[in-house]
Amino acid sequence: MTAPTSLIGMVSDTQYGTLVVDALEHIPDLLHPQSVFVYAQMRRDPRLTAILDGYGLQLRRAQWQLDGTGCRPEVTQLVSDSLGLNIAGQDAGTGAKLRGVSWNDHLRAALLSMVWGHYAFEMAVDPDTGRLAALAERPPVTLAAIHADLRSGDLLGVDQLLTDSRDEAPQLAANRLVFYSRNREGTAWQGNSLLRAxxxxxxxxxxxxxxxxxxxxxxxxxxxxxxxxxxxxxxxxxxxxxxxxxxxxxxxxxxxxxxxxxxxxxxxxxxxxxxxxxAFVRFLNQEMAASVLMPHLDLGTGESGSRALGTAFIDSWTLALEAEAEAIADTITRQCVARLVDWNWGDKELCPSVVVSGVGSRREVTAESLQQLISSGALDADPALKAWLRREWRLPAPDPDERQPLPAGPPARVPARPGTEEEEARTEEESPGGGDGVRVAAAAPPANVDVQAMDDAWQQTVADMTAAWEQQSGPLVTALAAAVAAAAAGGAPTGLTGVAIPGVATAPLLRLVADGMLGLARQSAVQAAAEVASIRRIRATLSPQTQARIRAMAAAVTDLIVAGYRTAAVRVALGHLGANATVEQIRDAVTAALTDLSTAKAAGLVAGNLSTAATSAQGIGRQQVLADLPDGITWAASEVLDRNTCGPCRRVDDREYASFGDALADYPMVFRYRNCLGGLRCRGFIYPVIPDGGEPTLF
Known part of the structure; x- marks a missing residue:
């Protein structure tokens, strides 16, 4: 059997030559090009404007990237620079450009194809660099005719209308165009407008x-x-x-x-x-919303329909959004990216593709989600997964100047310090070290390490934050007590699970935690800079990345404490449900319990979490300074601040490390030994062993 090598049939026989005609459109006003003016009027209708923005804004805020899988890096980079798109798997963006193509602006214009069914752009390439120099709009109102091949249905080009009669109307060939055609059928390259139905x-x-x-x-x-x-x-x-x-x-x-x-x-x-x-106008608005799978616009405004259906409506609409986004990505890949690669390297070169993700969705960063990411080890996974998590969850980019811990290797077997017979017997079973440590004689840190100043700063910060929390937690207690009492008023516990806390009640608490952590981190950085002044003079100013890291941690700690308040309030309310208590009685009981919870104490929900936050802030400030020290320095561990030293901490005390990376393997945040049985309560730390006679090096 011989394979066919040519086409003998045709897509449409209703065209005049190569001119595109939609023979199935039965409304004369919606035949191209007259339809351009009709859709221009329709897009100004308030309901249709909301529909177009509902589609367009969701697609514009999605993550558009360039997938260069299987392509050479220089090919992917050229396309990325040409379109202004980030490369998938890389945190670094393309940056702003004075000239050339802006992807955000191009996407905004390309989405106008939902209004008219089509939208065209003309390409121009810089002959010196081979990059895309322009993607100029050719709006539908300027197109006099669209030409397509009768047999294959391929686009041949367009004719433009020019008001200046001195110039001839240009014939723009298809190989110069990026032509978005929505839901094209056959040769009908004018497409189908989202507003047609x-x-x-x-x-x-x-x-x-x-x-x-x-x-x-x-x-x-x-x-x-x-x-x-x-x-x-x-x-x-x-x-x-x-x-x-x-x-x-x-x-x-x-x-x-x-x-x-x-x-x-x-x-x-x-x-x-x-x-x-x-009422008839409202019915017509509902018909228009239903025609584009957006009936959720009318939930709660009519006599029928339940908000419980909102999820089902949103799901079907999200599928429509994804289909629209993938059509845009496919068009720009085939008509622009492929041609750009062909012009520079030939048609045998693999070309990257434009991809889109996160359409119609947004991952909220909560204390629970952040805790799950940390506890599962997702943030310490391979670099590609870590970069993907940062993009998907909108987490801040890592500080490029911050020294990262080395990957963990097999635990090193380190001889234990002299201790009890029981500890000596367990030494072979427990190997807490993570780096190449060598035990040295137990000794206090050298004089340049001001342990007392470190402890005083930590104690003062924790005391100040707990006292300030007691003073500023009143709005949180009042709002939570009222919300829980109102939810429990019906006598059923189901409403208690969805108790919401207004942001105005937690904003002052977040501010005091962030200010306390930043203040302690600055003190810690100054102390560390003074500690290593004989090796190198280092500025102790916190970098913007370090400050952002501390603020994110402060938000997580605040959310954890507030979540504990919510749990305590619900527990008190549940205890009063079976006693026929009134709303006032439940509110008073919850208020009393939460007020006691807010009282400054040495331990508990508030003090425990704020102590952990203070230790983390002290370690982050110290880490920024110590990471700038040169290689070749020996490091040592000290557990002198750990008042309840456990067995693993006693064995790691005074251990020396050959490099900063080895030390970070045991103390990931400079503070807190990773194998401490006390967990987050550990206050051990590392310090550089400074040789005598060290000369300062200007930084």
Missing amino acids: AFGPWLIKREMVKVSGIANRRWAAGVPVAEALAGTNPSPEQMAAAQRVASAARAGDQAGLAMPPGFILKIIGLSGSVPDTL
């Missing part, structure tokens, strides 16, 4: 709005009527005079009139039943 409801709605406006102007205030009194027979002149008085009647603070003798004035309103025009 709403044309009927929109047309009728426009007339109904006019009718409603006229009716309100005509009948809203009633009609003045001059009525002759019974038993009178007014002359034509008297009737004319009464007509003039009635016509001149106006409302106002000082308004009034005098009727001719024998007449009285009445204000007659509309009587009888009339069609409910506004």
Whole structure:
């Protein structure tokens, strides 16, 4: 059997030559190019504007990237620079450009294809660099004709209308164009507008709005009527005079009139039943929303429909959004990216593709989600997964100047410090070290490490934050007690699980935690800089990345404490449900419990989390300074601040490390030994062993 090598059939036989004609469109006003002006009117309708923005804004805020899988790096980089798109798997963006293509601006214009069904762009390439120099808009209103091949249906080009008669209308060939055609059928490259199905409801709605406006102007205030009194027979002149008085009647603070003798004035309103025009307009709005899979716009505004259906409606609409986004990505890949690669390297070169993710969704960073990412080890996974998590969850980029810990290797077997016989017996079973440590004689840190100053700063910060929390937690206690009491008023516990806390009640608490952590981190950085001054002079100013890291951690700690408040409030409310307690009794009981929870203590929900936050802030500030020290320095561990030293901490005390990376393997945040049985309560730390006679090096 011989394979076919040519086409003998055709896509359409209704065209005039190569001109595109939609023979199945039965409304003359919607035939191209007349449809351009009709859709331009429709897009101004308030409901249709909301629909277009509902699609467009969701697609514009999605993550558009360039997938260079299987392509050479230089090919992917050229396309990325040309389109202004980030490369998938890389955190670094393309940066702003004075000239060339802006992807955000191009996407905004490309999404106008949802209005008219099509939208064209003309490409131009910089001959010196081979990059895309321009993607110039060619709006539908400028297109006189669209040409397509009858047999294959491929686009041949477009003709433009120019108002300047001195120039000939240009014929733009298809290989110069990026032509977005929405839901194209055959040779109908004019596409199908997102608004096409709403044309009927929109047309009728426009007339109904006019009718409603006229009716309100005509009948809203009633009609003045001059009525002759019974038993009178007014002359034509008297009737004319009464007509003039009635016509001149106006409302106002000082308004009034005098009727001719024998007449009285009445204000007659509309009587009888009339069609409910506004209800009909609402029905037409619902039809327009349903035509684009957006019935959720009307949830809660009509007599029927439940908000419980919102998720099902949103799911189907999200699928429509994804289909629109993938069509945009496919068009720009085939008509622009592939040609750009072909012009530079030939048609045998693999080309990257434009991809889109996160359409219609947004991952909220909460304390619970952040805790799950940390505890699962996702943030310490391979670099590609870590970069993907940062992009998907909108997490801050890592500090490029911050020294990262080395990957963990197999635990090193380190001889234990002299201890109890029981500890010596367990040494072979427990190997807490993570780096190449060597035990040295137990000794206090050298004099340049001001341990007392470190402890005093930590103690003062924790005390200040717990005291400030007690003073500023009143709005949180009041709001949470009222919300829980109201949710429990019905006697059923189901409403307690969805208790919401207003942001205004937690904002001051977040601010005090962030300020306390930043202040301690700055003190820690200054102390560390003074500690290593004989090796290198390092500025102790916190970098913007370090500050952002601390603020993110402060938000997580605040959310954890607030979540504990919510749990405590719900627990108290549950204890009163079976006792027929009133709303006031439940509120008072919850208020008393939360007020006691807020009281400054040495331990507990508030003090425990704030102590952990202080240790983390102290370690982050110290880490920024120590990471700038040169290689070749020996490091040592100290558990002198750990008041409840466990077995693993006693064995790691005074251990030396050959490099900063080895030390970080055991102390990932400079503070807190990773194998401490006390977990987050550990206050061990590492310090550089500074040789005598060290000369300072200017930084």
